Amino acid sequence: MTAPKKLFVKTYGCQMNVYDSERMAEVLGEQGYQPTDTAEDADMILLNTCHIREKAAEKVYSELGRLKGLKAENPDLKIGVTGCVAQAEGEEIMRRQPAVDLVVGPQSYHRLPQMEARVREGGKALDTDFPEEDKFDTLKRRPKAARAPSAFLTVQEGCDKFCAFCVVPYTRGAETSRPVARILEEARDLVERGVREVTLLGQNVNAYHGLGADGREQSLAALIWALNDIDGLERIRFTTSHPNDMTDDLIEAHGACEKLMPYLHLPVQSGSDKILKRMNRSHTSESYLRVIERIRAARPDILMSGDFIVGFPEETEEDFQATLDLIEEVKYGYAYSFKYSTRPGTPAAERTQVDAAEADERLQRIQALITRQQQDIQKAMVGRSARVLVEKPGREAGQMVGKSEYLHAVHIENSDAAVGDIVPVRIIGAKRNSLAAIRQE
Numbered sequence: 001m002t003a004p005k006k007l008f009v010k011t012y013g014c015q016m017n018v019y020d021s022e023r024m025a026e027v028l029g030e031q032g033y034q035p036t037d038t039a040e041d042a043d044m045i046l047l048n049t050c051h052i053r054e055k056a057a058e059k060v061y062s063e064l065g066r067l068k069g070l071k072a073e074n075p076d077l078k079i080g081v082t083g084c085v086a087q088a089e090g091e092e093i094m095r096r097q098p099a100v101d102l103v104v105g106p107q108s109y110h111r112l113p114q115m116e117a118r119v120r121e122g123g124k125a126l127d128t129d130f131p132e133e134d135k136f137d138t139l140k141r142r143p144k145a146a147r148a149p150s151a152f153l154t155v156q157e158g159c160d161k162f163c164a165f166c167v168v169p170y171t172r173g174a175e176t177s178r179p180v181a182r183i184l185e186e187a188r189d190l191v192e193r194g195v196r197e198v199t200l201l202g203q204n205v206n207a208y209h210g211l212g213a214d215g216r217e218q219s220l221a222a223l224i225w226a227l228n229d230i231d232g233l234e235r236i237r238f239t240t241s242h243p244n245d246m247t248d249d250l251i252e253a254h255g256a257c258e259k260l261m262p263y264l265h266l267p268v269q270s271g272s273d274k275i276l277k278r279m280n281r282s283h284t285s286e287s288y289l290r291v292i293e294r295i296r297a298a299r300p301d302i303l304m305s306g307d308f309i310v311g312f313p314e315e316t317e318e319d320f321q322a323t324l325d326l327i328e329e330v331k332y333g334y335a336y337s338f339k340y341s342t343r344p345g346t347p348a349a350e351r352t353q354v355d356a357a358e359a360d361e362r363l364q365r366i367q368a369l370i371t372r373q374q375q376d377i378q379k380a381m382v383g384r385s386a387r388v389l390v391e392k393p394g395r396e397a398g399q400m401v402g403k404s405e406y407l408h409a410v411h412i413e414n415s416d417a418a419v420g421d422i423v424p425v426r427i428i429g430a431k432r433n434s435l436a437a438i439r440q441e
């Protein structure tokens with residue numbers, strides 16, 4: 001018997017990449033690969049890349065430069081680039097870094113076994129197609145290994161919105177939804193392996209329209225209600241949503257569906273209607289605020305989260321101020337802000353850029369506001385009850401850590417709770433990035 005080959009996967013970027021990395025490791029597991037945490041002893045290294053912001057491609061090239069050295073020590077080592085940089089750069093990657101054996105875009109991961117065989121024989125393999133066949137059929141979770149209590153489940157991919165700053169419609173392709181039955185099957189399998197919470201993933205998850213058993217398209221709300229019926233599955237979340245796709249049935253589900261958690265990530269990007277228009281967001285700050293109003297009417301305690309871009313081309317101080325005003329109005333439990341970064345091939349890349357120092361200064365101001373808001377909301381949790389899904393032991397003796405329904409990290413002191421338990425607690429303190437709690441009967 002030969003020793004198992006070792007696979008090292010480095011994941012960049014979003015949760016969908018985390019999900020894809022798991023699936024790739026499983027597919028290659030069938031080719032005899034076992035996961036390893038160190039690049040140095042790997043037979044195959046995959047960089048699962050992200051192209052959304054910053055100098056993503058350059059970072060990948062410099063990482064590849066480092067990995068090339070490992071190949072000098074171990075000539076059998078195979079190096080692959082997957083994910084959105086693979087999709088965007090394609091062949092260019094092998095041209096710029098000949099040490100790379102394999103380049104595969106997100107829509108072709110199910111073809112990895114054939115590609116692996118080709119590179120094992122000393123060839124190169126490149127696939128950045130958008131194939132017709134369903135990659136998830138081949139990528140289904142196979143080994144019946146136990147799982148952590150919280151898992152990602154990709155239900156939708158791609159995006160048809162074409163925001164002027166964003167590469168997703170180009171790297172992930174057109175919007176597609178997986179059929180309901182396949183998602184339910186995967187969710188049941190996860191529950192059998194100890195999962196209690198699933199986060200449904202999609203670049204535009206609330207545009208979900210997968211086929212149901214009756215051959216008709218189903219909404220995300222219908223999918224959530226179907227998942228709600230699975231015994232043993234206790235919590236459902238979804239991300240990321242577009243304001244225009246917050247349909248009535250989804251808003252209602254937030255009020256009525258017990259397993260749907262009171263947390264919603266709903267990016268707005270800017271508070272200025274002029275900028276929103278130039279971003280091709282197809283909503284206004286007012287229509288966004290109205291959506292939130294309706295969600296809060298359905299579920300008053302919902303915790304809102306959002307994404308913001310500062311320094312988008314032609315953003316003035318006044319536009320930026322409108323963003324700060326919107327944040328003040330919404331009050332976000334979590335928010336993520338990014339300095340605009342030019343993505344070649346997107347419409348905004350051609351426009352007059354905001355002065356870099358100015359954009360930096362705006363980023364600092366928006367982050368200060370967001371941090372203050374987050375801290376205020378965390379502090380307001382003190383004294384309140386919550387239910388925590390326990391994920392792992394904490395650093396201190398007797399401590400267990402997990403997530404509240406609002407996705408706050410919570411440390412339960414002196415707890416005998418087990419991983420996977422959902423325990424009622426009372427919040428007794430707020431630290432910078434987490435809450436302290438004691439068990440409540």
Ligand code: 5AD
Pocket residue numbers: 052053054165166167267269307308309338339340341342343
């Ligand atoms: N520059 C800066 N931020 C971006 N995002 C997407 N594209 C860009 C870009 N070109 C941000 C958006 C999105 C989040 C995932 O990343 O805020 O919601």
Ligand code: SF4
Pocket residue numbers: 159160161162163166167168169203204242
């Ligand atoms: Fe990108 Fe989201 Fe806009 Fe789609 S909706 S283009 S994924 S920012």
